[in-house]
Amino acid sequence: MKNLTEQSRKKVKQHIREKAISRAKTRIYLHGKRPEEYEAEILEAIVKEEEDKIKSDYKNKSIVMLLAALGLSFWT
Template sequence: MKFQNPVKKFKGDLEAKIRESAINAARSRIILSGLKPENLDPEELEIIVREEEDKIRSRIKEKGLFALAAALGLGWWI
């Protein structure tokens, strides 16, 4: 029986969730701009999804830093 590293499994699941959220956000962004996803090249779609992934990762990091500051009692100075 082969055991799977739980950290790798968690990271893979997290990446899949981030990708799924980024695709949904990119779809909304494209529709709000008045375009149709079918009219864009795959490269353009990938760029938009990558930008949305970066935004999501940035928000996760920001929230993590605030949580760490709160846990350390640094909330008053930030």
């Protein structure tokens, strides 16, 4: 993200945030609760966990794509 413009960074962060909120809501509903039943601090912690997972997934996918582009594979 170092080479991205400020506007692009904001868009990426916003996309990750929205995706994390969606995942957090799904996670809460799967536990049989509603987001309104949680305190703001707990909701923020859940969203932060989801953001971290998304960022980690993006990093891992980027590494695999780079290796694939170089013709390398984990399985050979």
